[in-house]
Amino acid sequence: MASPTNVRDLPTPAVVIDVHALGANLATMAAARPGARLRPHVKAHKCTALARLQRAAGHTTFTCATPREAVAMAAAGLGDDLLLANEVLDPQRLAALAALDAPPDGVTIAVDSDATIAAAASAGIRRCLIDVDVGLPRCGCDPAAAGRLADVARSAGLDVRGVMGYEGHLMALEDRTKQAELVTEAMALLSAAHRDVGGDIVSAGGTGTFDLHDATGVTEVQAGSYALMDTAYARLGLPFAQAASVVGTVVAVRSGHAVADVGLKALGMDHGNPSIDGATVWFCSDEHLTFAAELGVPSVGERVRVLPAHIDPTMSMHEVAWLVDGDEVVDRWAIDMRGWG
Amino acid sequence: MASPTNVRDLPTPAVVIDVHALGANLATMAAARPGARLRPHVKAHKCTALARLQRAAGHTTFTCATPREAVAMAAAGLGDDLLLANEVLDPQRLAALAALDAPPDGVTIAVDSDATIAAAASAGIRRCLIDVDVGLPRCGCDPAAAGRLADVARSAGLDVRGVMGYEGHLMALEDRTKQAELVTEAMALLSAAHRDVGGDIVSAGGTGTFDLHDATGVTEVQAGSYALMDTAYARLGLPFAQAASVVGTVVAVRSGHAVADVGLKALGMDHGNPSIDGATVWFCSDEHLTFAAELGVPSVGERVRVLPAHIDPTMSMHEVAWLVDGDEVVDRWAIDMRGWG
Numbered sequence: 001m002a003s004p005t006n007v008r009d010l011p012t013p014a015v016v017i018d019v020h021a022l023g024a025n026l027a028t029m030a031a032a033r034p035g036a037r038l039r040p041h042v043k044a045h046k047c048t049a050l051a052r053l054q055r056a057a058g059h060t061t062f063t064c065a066t067p068r069e070a071v072a073m074a075a076a077g078l079g080d081d082l083l084l085a086n087e088v089l090d091p092q093r094l095a096a097l098a099a100l101d102a103p104p105d106g107v108t109i110a111v112d113s114d115a116t117i118a119a120a121a122s123a124g125i126r127r128c129l130i131d132v133d134v135g136l137p138r139c140g141c142d143p144a145a146a147g148r149l150a151d152v153a154r155s156a157g158l159d160v161r162g163v164m165g166y167e168g169h170l171m172a173l174e175d176r177t178k179q180a181e182l183v184t185e186a187m188a189l190l191s192a193a194h195r196d197v198g199g200d201i202v203s204a205g206g207t208g209t210f211d212l213h214d215a216t217g218v219t220e221v222q223a224g225s226y227a228l229m230d231t232a233y234a235r236l237g238l239p240f241a242q243a244a245s246v247v248g249t250v251v252a253v254r255s256g257h258a259v260a261d262v263g264l265k266a267l268g269m270d271h272g273n274p275s276i277d278g279a280t281v282w283f284c285s286d287e288h289l290t291f292a293a294e295l296g297v298p299s300v301g302e303r304v305r306v307l308p309a310h311i312d313p314t315m316s317m318h319e320v321a322w323l324v325d326g327d328e329v330v331d332r333w334a335i336d337m338r339g340w341g
Numbered sequence: 342m343a344s345p346t347n348v349r350d351l352p353t354p355a356v357v358i359d360v361h362a363l364g365a366n367l368a369t370m371a372a373a374r375p376g377a378r379l380r381p382h383v384k385a386h387k388c389t390a391l392a393r394l395q396r397a398a399g400h401t402t403f404t405c406a407t408p409r410e411a412v413a414m415a416a417a418g419l420g421d422d423l424l425l426a427n428e429v430l431d432p433q434r435l436a437a438l439a440a441l442d443a444p445p446d447g448v449t450i451a452v453d454s455d456a457t458i459a460a461a462a463s464a465g466i467r468r469c470l471i472d473v474d475v476g477l478p479r480c481g482c483d484p485a486a487a488g489r490l491a492d493v494a495r496s497a498g499l500d501v502r503g504v505m506g507y508e509g510h511l512m513a514l515e516d517r518t519k520q521a522e523l524v525t526e527a528m529a530l531l532s533a534a535h536r537d538v539g540g541d542i543v544s545a546g547g548t549g550t551f552d553l554h555d556a557t558g559v560t561e562v563q564a565g566s567y568a569l570m571d572t573a574y575a576r577l578g579l580p581f582a583q584a585a586s587v588v589g590t591v592v593a594v595r596s597g598h599a600v601a602d603v604g605l606k607a608l609g610m611d612h613g614n615p616s617i618d619g620a621t622v623w624f625c626s627d628e629h630l631t632f633a634a635e636l637g638v639p640s641v642g643e644r645v646r647v648l649p650a651h652i653d654p655t656m657s658m659h660e661v662a663w664l665v666d667g668d669e670v671v672d673r674w675a676i677d678m679r680g681w682g
């Protein structure tokens with residue numbers, strides 16, 4: 001089968017990425033946080049091809065959420081300085097990460113407890129960051145414990161490169177003045193922990209706070225969603241455009257509603273329903289989306305672009321993404337960092 | 342690496358299926374709706390290995406939601422009588438389905454419009470059901486149009502085997518008396534359409550209404566979730582046990598909460614948060630679940646069983662499922678019908 005050259009020929013549901021919107025997003029971020037001031041988070045897209053564009057935009061350090069992401073990044077030649085920003089206990093996965101490690105930086109892992117330090121050290125991991133709780137009730141140690149954990153990690157033979165602290169609870173605040181104030185407070189906790197820990201790195205942030213770290217002491221921001229965006233981040237008025245959508249085919253048209261073949265198995269649903277420009281989305285089923293078009297009635301066979309509410313889980317549901325310039329398909333990317341292995 | 346023999350050794354997040362609960366669910370359904378009175382829907386599990394057990398329980402006809410599911414079922418030798426219960430317009434996928442077709446039954450496709458009939462006929466599809474709207478605003482023609490569409494399909498050379506009508510809007514009603522009444526009303530629409538259409542098959546239903554079709558004229562029920570179940574269906578008091586969970590590793594324990602590595606990329610989230618017995622789930626992030634245990638504090642490294650709110654999209658996020666007998670791992674199944682291709 002010839003590779004599709006137009007959006008109307010793509011097998012659906014199909015993730016499509018607007019090459020101009022993506023390029024603009026990457027350029028905007030690279031201007032705001034050049035080089036190692038951004039450590040792009042690959043969990044948001046799970047595409048080594050997209051990570052390669054992020055490197056071309058000047059970023060050579062990357063953040064991963066899973067060991068599989070780190071393994072795939074290294075295999076793609078993008079493993080100069082990978083941070084696995086999650087705690088891992090699995091000895092086999094840690095050993096696989098240790099085996100990737102190339103001087104001078106290679107693989108660095110987040111640790112937040114004696115148990116995670118012991119697991120990393122005994123698997124041969126060489127570098128870590130102390131993960132500090134800055135207010136999101138998830139991983140991360142009590143800030144007051146960070147210094148002690150750094151000592152434990154150094155005693156276990158790990159190079160402690162610094163700290164990280166993800167202010168995820170502040171990522172979606174729509175009042176940006178209030179958000180800036182709370183980010184500064186959260187980062188004061190991280191800075192205090194950093195004084196106890198040492199090292200060169202203070203890693204934090206995300207797309208929703210990428211521009212609030214000029215005076216927080218943070219050396220690198222872990223943003224990922226900025227590249228493709230979604231309707232949840234779009235509400236924040238950030239300087240990034242929605243570059244990704246899921247194209248569906250209209251498979252049924254009834255009086256008052258139409259149905260496209262983009263269902264909840266093709267969309268991250270934790271942030272609610274997706275959107276369609278010029279239409280009201282009623283609900284998603286496994287393989288269907290029921291919507292009412294506001295202007296005109298669509299035809300069976302017509303294509304429709306569905307904007308995901310949450311990009312990260314949407315990407316992880318698809319095997320491929322199609323790069324498009326208008327309706328022309330210009331490339332096909334494997335979404336090659338999915339799953340856990 | 343040796344294959345894990347105990348749940349404590351599984352790489353997480355890991356879908357585990359309790360072999361006894363699954364066996365009981367299959368037996369209960371096979372007793373209630375033996376043989377072809379059930380056409381098990383494979384979209385709920387996407388495992389040909391599980392479909393093989395459904396065949397061993399006496400069901401030789403199956404329902405699929407995607408062309409890829411049908412192709413995988415046929416490749417696994419389970420393609421005697423496959424119903425693709427969705428409208429498809431893609432000529433290449435329709436041609437692939439037509440190529441699977443083996444007499445006497447092979448592949449039957451749902452159609453609900455002139456366009457879907459034309460697409461099926463021109464791709465060489467031989468059999469269809471007329472998909473009728475019985476109240477769920479999704480696909481399915483106006484019941485009054487079913488007879489005309491059957492004529493169109495027959496003129497196009499298709500064998501019209503009957504009708505289908507999915508009462509999805511009634512699937513989760515907790516008042517079963519009311520539910521039975523509404524199902525009967527919805528099926529009256531389907532029966533009327535069937536009189537206009539002809540054919541042997543009247544296909545409808547799902548796990549939530551499997552036992553309400555004794556007098557509705559329905560010849561086969563398309564239930565799928567009954568095999569593995571989820572917390573949404575568990576609320577209905579059906580005679581099926583929750584056989585599937587997603588096992589995670591506790592990666593962090595803080596004062597008041599703990600974190601497991603089962604996030605929203607490992608769980609269908611459209612029905613809300615998952616559950617953990619003896620704990621309160623606070624929220625899910627991409628790769629994390631934050632929860633508060635009610636009895637005792639878990640330890641870092643401990644395993645936790647997370648019950649998904651919606652099984653169908655949960656299965657589609659994982660590559661493998663592990664069959665367990667207690668904590669012993671007895672088999673590994675590929676979830677081999679994922680994606681769209």
